[in-house]
Amino acid sequence: DTGVSQDPRHKITKRGQNVTFRCDPISEHNRLYWYRQTLGQGPEFLTYFQNEAQLEKSRLLSDRFSAERPKGSFSTLEIQRTEQGDSAMYLCASRDDRESYEQYFGPGTRLTVT
Amino acid sequence: RKEVEQDPGPFNVPEGATVAFNCTYSNSASQSFFWYRQDCRKEPKLLMSVYSSGNEDGRFTAQLNRASQYISLLIRDSKLSDSATYLCVVNLNDMRFGAGTRLTVKP
Numbered sequence: 001d002t003g004v005s006q007d008p009r010h011k012i013t014k015r016g017q018n019v020t021f022r023c024d025p026i027s028e029h030n031r032l033y034w035y036r037q038t039l040g041q042g043p044e045f046l047t048y049f050q051n052e053a054q055l056e057k058s059r060l061l062s063d064r065f066s067a068e069r070p071k072g073s074f075s076t077l078e079i080q081r082t083e084q085g086d087s088a089m090y091l092c093a094s095r096d097d098r099e100s101y102e103q104y105f106g107p108g109t110r111l112t113v114t
Numbered sequence: 115r116k117e118v119e120q121d122p123g124p125f126n127v128p129e130g131a132t133v134a135f136n137c138t139y140s141n142s143a144s145q146s147f148f149w150y151r152q153d154c155r156k157e158p159k160l161l162m163s164v165y166s167s168g169n170e171d172g173r174f175t176a177q178l179n180r181a182s183q184y185i186s187l188l189i190r191d192s193k194l195s196d197s198a199t200y201l202c203v204v205n206l207n208d209m210r211f212g213a214g215t216r217l218t219v220k221p
Contacts, residue, residue, distance in 0.1 A: 101163070
Protein backbone atom coordinates (compact mmCIF):
# COMPACT_ATOMS: atom_id res chain seq x y z
CA ASP A 1 0.00 0.00 0.00
CA THR A 2 1.60 3.25 -1.09
CA GLY A 3 -0.98 5.56 0.45
CA VAL A 4 -0.73 7.75 3.52
CA SER A 5 -0.44 5.73 6.70
CA GLN A 6 -1.01 6.76 10.29
CA ASP A 7 -0.13 5.12 13.55
CA PRO A 8 -1.74 4.27 15.86
CA ARG A 9 -5.25 3.99 14.48
CA HIS A 10 -6.79 4.31 17.92
CA LYS A 11 -5.47 5.77 21.14
CA ILE A 12 -7.18 5.90 24.52
CA THR A 13 -5.41 7.96 27.15
CA LYS A 14 -6.11 9.50 30.49
CA ARG A 15 -6.40 13.23 30.90
CA GLY A 16 -3.05 14.81 31.55
CA GLN A 17 -1.02 12.24 29.64
CA ASN A 18 1.06 13.02 26.57
CA VAL A 19 0.38 11.31 23.25
CA THR A 20 2.27 11.20 19.96
CA PHE A 21 0.91 10.26 16.56
CA ARG A 22 2.86 9.42 13.44
CA CYS A 23 2.07 10.03 9.80
CA ASP A 24 3.91 8.55 6.82
CA PRO A 25 2.96 10.44 3.66
CA ILE A 26 3.04 9.21 0.10
CA SER A 27 6.69 9.13 -0.81
CA GLU A 28 7.93 12.21 -2.68
CA HIS A 29 4.96 14.27 -1.54
CA ASN A 30 6.57 17.46 -0.32
CA ARG A 31 3.57 18.82 1.57
CA LEU A 32 2.11 17.24 4.69
CA TYR A 33 -0.97 18.44 6.56
CA TRP A 34 -2.53 17.72 9.93
CA TYR A 35 -6.26 18.12 10.58
CA ARG A 36 -8.60 17.44 13.46
CA GLN A 37 -12.15 16.23 12.91
CA THR A 38 -14.93 15.93 15.46
CA LEU A 39 -18.29 14.29 14.97
CA GLY A 40 -20.54 16.15 12.56
CA GLN A 41 -17.83 18.56 11.47
CA GLY A 42 -15.46 18.73 8.56
CA PRO A 43 -11.72 18.44 9.07
CA GLU A 44 -10.19 21.53 10.74
CA PHE A 45 -6.75 22.56 9.57
CA LEU A 46 -4.04 22.40 12.25
CA THR A 47 -0.70 22.82 10.51
CA TYR A 48 1.27 21.97 7.39
CA PHE A 49 4.83 21.33 6.28
CA GLN A 50 6.63 21.87 3.06
CA ASN A 51 9.43 19.36 3.24
CA GLU A 52 10.81 19.80 6.77
CA ALA A 53 9.64 23.40 7.21
CA GLN A 54 6.47 24.07 9.19
CA LEU A 55 4.89 26.89 7.19
CA GLU A 56 1.59 27.52 8.88
CA LYS A 57 -0.07 26.79 12.21
CA SER A 58 -3.73 27.29 12.99
CA ARG A 59 -4.86 29.24 16.02
CA LEU A 60 -6.46 25.93 17.02
CA LEU A 61 -2.98 24.59 17.67
CA SER A 62 -2.44 25.54 21.30
CA ASP A 63 0.92 25.45 23.05
CA ARG A 64 0.18 21.87 24.08
CA PHE A 65 0.37 20.77 20.46
CA SER A 66 3.59 20.40 18.52
CA ALA A 67 4.35 18.89 15.17
CA GLU A 68 7.60 17.96 13.50
CA ARG A 69 8.79 16.64 10.18
CA PRO A 70 12.51 16.40 10.84
CA LYS A 71 13.70 14.83 7.59
CA GLY A 72 10.92 15.97 5.33
CA SER A 73 9.38 12.51 5.24
CA PHE A 74 7.26 11.23 8.15
CA SER A 75 5.72 13.62 10.67
CA THR A 76 4.74 13.42 14.31
CA LEU A 77 2.04 15.30 16.18
CA GLU A 78 2.39 15.45 19.95
CA ILE A 79 -0.26 16.58 22.39
CA GLN A 80 0.95 17.31 25.90
CA ARG A 81 -1.25 17.25 28.99
CA THR A 82 -4.24 15.96 27.07
CA GLU A 83 -7.70 17.28 27.85
CA GLN A 84 -11.08 15.70 27.19
CA GLY A 85 -11.68 18.32 24.51
CA ASP A 86 -8.76 16.87 22.55
CA SER A 87 -10.82 13.76 21.80
CA ALA A 88 -11.19 13.69 18.03
CA MET A 89 -9.98 12.05 14.83
CA TYR A 90 -6.58 13.36 13.80
CA LEU A 91 -6.10 13.17 10.06
CA CYS A 92 -2.92 13.50 8.08
CA ALA A 93 -2.81 14.30 4.38
CA SER A 94 -0.09 14.79 1.82
CA ARG A 95 0.29 16.18 -1.66
CA ASP A 96 2.87 17.02 -4.27
CA ASP A 97 2.52 20.73 -4.87
CA ARG A 98 4.34 20.39 -8.18
CA GLU A 99 1.48 18.33 -9.53
CA SER A 100 -1.91 19.26 -8.09
CA TYR A 101 -3.88 20.62 -5.18
CA GLU A 102 -5.37 17.21 -4.40
CA GLN A 103 -4.62 16.05 -0.88
CA TYR A 104 -4.52 12.35 -0.08
CA PHE A 105 -5.68 11.49 3.40
CA GLY A 106 -4.57 8.79 5.76
CA PRO A 107 -7.06 6.69 7.74
CA GLY A 108 -6.68 8.89 10.82
CA THR A 109 -5.88 8.33 14.48
CA ARG A 110 -8.90 8.35 16.75
CA LEU A 111 -8.00 9.81 20.15
CA THR A 112 -10.18 9.32 23.19
CA VAL A 113 -9.22 11.16 26.36
CA THR A 114 -10.90 9.79 29.47
CA ARG B 115 -19.12 33.89 9.75
CA LYS B 116 -17.60 30.50 8.94
CA GLU B 117 -15.06 30.38 6.13
CA VAL B 118 -16.97 27.64 4.32
CA GLU B 119 -20.67 27.04 4.86
CA GLN B 120 -22.75 24.20 3.51
CA ASP B 121 -26.36 23.11 3.51
CA PRO B 122 -26.82 21.45 6.89
CA GLY B 123 -28.66 18.41 5.54
CA PRO B 124 -29.28 15.59 5.98
CA PHE B 125 -30.67 14.79 2.56
CA ASN B 126 -32.70 11.61 2.27
CA VAL B 127 -33.60 10.84 -1.33
CA PRO B 128 -34.87 7.82 -3.28
CA GLU B 129 -32.70 6.07 -5.84
CA GLY B 130 -32.76 7.85 -9.16
CA ALA B 131 -33.41 11.28 -7.67
CA THR B 132 -31.44 14.38 -8.50
CA VAL B 133 -29.96 16.19 -5.52
CA ALA B 134 -28.06 19.47 -5.27
CA PHE B 135 -25.70 20.71 -2.57
CA ASN B 136 -24.72 24.31 -2.08
CA CYS B 137 -21.71 25.90 -0.46
CA THR B 138 -20.59 29.48 0.15
CA TYR B 139 -17.14 30.74 1.10
CA SER B 140 -16.08 33.96 2.73
CA ASN B 141 -12.59 34.68 1.36
CA SER B 142 -12.76 36.13 -2.14
CA ALA B 143 -9.05 35.44 -2.63
CA SER B 144 -9.62 31.67 -2.51
CA GLN B 145 -7.84 30.03 -5.37
CA SER B 146 -9.21 26.55 -5.89
CA PHE B 147 -12.26 24.58 -4.98
CA PHE B 148 -13.16 20.95 -4.50
CA TRP B 149 -15.79 18.50 -3.43
CA TYR B 150 -14.60 15.65 -1.24
CA ARG B 151 -16.59 12.60 -0.25
CA GLN B 152 -16.33 11.02 3.17
CA ASP B 153 -17.87 7.67 4.00
CA CYS B 154 -18.76 6.86 7.60
CA ARG B 155 -15.61 6.37 9.70
CA LYS B 156 -13.37 6.74 6.65
CA GLU B 157 -11.02 9.43 5.45
CA PRO B 158 -12.13 12.10 2.94
CA LYS B 159 -11.42 11.39 -0.71
CA LEU B 160 -11.44 13.79 -3.61
CA LEU B 161 -14.64 13.60 -5.63
CA MET B 162 -13.93 16.39 -8.09
CA SER B 163 -12.29 19.74 -8.53
CA VAL B 164 -14.51 22.71 -9.34
CA TYR B 165 -13.66 25.04 -12.22
CA SER B 166 -15.08 28.43 -13.10
CA SER B 167 -16.47 27.10 -16.34
CA GLY B 168 -18.27 24.30 -14.53
CA ASN B 169 -17.34 20.68 -14.94
CA GLU B 170 -19.00 17.34 -15.19
CA ASP B 171 -17.89 13.83 -14.29
CA GLY B 172 -20.52 11.27 -15.17
CA ARG B 173 -23.54 11.87 -12.97
CA PHE B 174 -21.79 14.64 -11.03
CA THR B 175 -21.74 18.31 -12.05
CA ALA B 176 -19.90 21.03 -10.15
CA GLN B 177 -20.36 24.76 -10.60
CA LEU B 178 -18.45 27.76 -9.27
CA ASN B 179 -19.68 31.34 -9.13
CA ARG B 180 -16.77 33.53 -8.01
CA ALA B 181 -18.84 36.72 -7.96
CA SER B 182 -21.29 35.21 -5.48
CA GLN B 183 -18.63 33.05 -3.78
CA TYR B 184 -20.82 30.04 -4.28
CA ILE B 185 -20.13 26.42 -5.22
CA SER B 186 -22.61 23.70 -6.05
CA LEU B 187 -22.65 19.97 -6.64
CA LEU B 188 -25.42 18.24 -8.57
CA ILE B 189 -25.85 14.47 -8.46
CA ARG B 190 -28.16 12.98 -11.08
CA ASP B 191 -29.70 9.51 -11.02
CA SER B 192 -28.49 8.94 -7.47
CA LYS B 193 -27.35 5.46 -6.45
CA LEU B 194 -27.36 3.73 -3.08
CA SER B 195 -23.56 3.92 -3.20
CA ASP B 196 -23.72 7.74 -3.30
CA SER B 197 -24.72 7.72 0.38
CA ALA B 198 -21.94 9.61 2.16
CA THR B 199 -21.04 13.02 3.53
CA TYR B 200 -20.04 15.56 0.89
CA LEU B 201 -17.49 18.16 1.95
CA CYS B 202 -17.05 21.49 0.22
CA VAL B 203 -13.39 22.53 0.25
CA VAL B 204 -11.83 25.88 -0.50
CA ASN B 205 -8.11 26.43 -0.91
CA LEU B 206 -6.16 29.62 -0.30
CA ASN B 207 -2.83 28.76 1.28
CA ASP B 208 -4.35 25.69 2.86
CA MET B 209 -7.57 23.73 2.62
CA ARG B 210 -10.66 24.84 4.49
CA PHE B 211 -13.46 22.32 4.78
CA GLY B 212 -17.14 22.86 5.26
CA ALA B 213 -18.94 20.85 7.92
CA GLY B 214 -20.29 18.51 5.25
CA THR B 215 -23.72 17.54 4.03
CA ARG B 216 -24.89 14.03 4.70
CA LEU B 217 -26.69 12.24 1.88
CA THR B 218 -28.65 9.02 2.28
CA VAL B 219 -30.01 7.40 -0.87
CA LYS B 220 -32.79 4.92 -0.15
CA PRO B 221 -34.12 2.10 -2.32
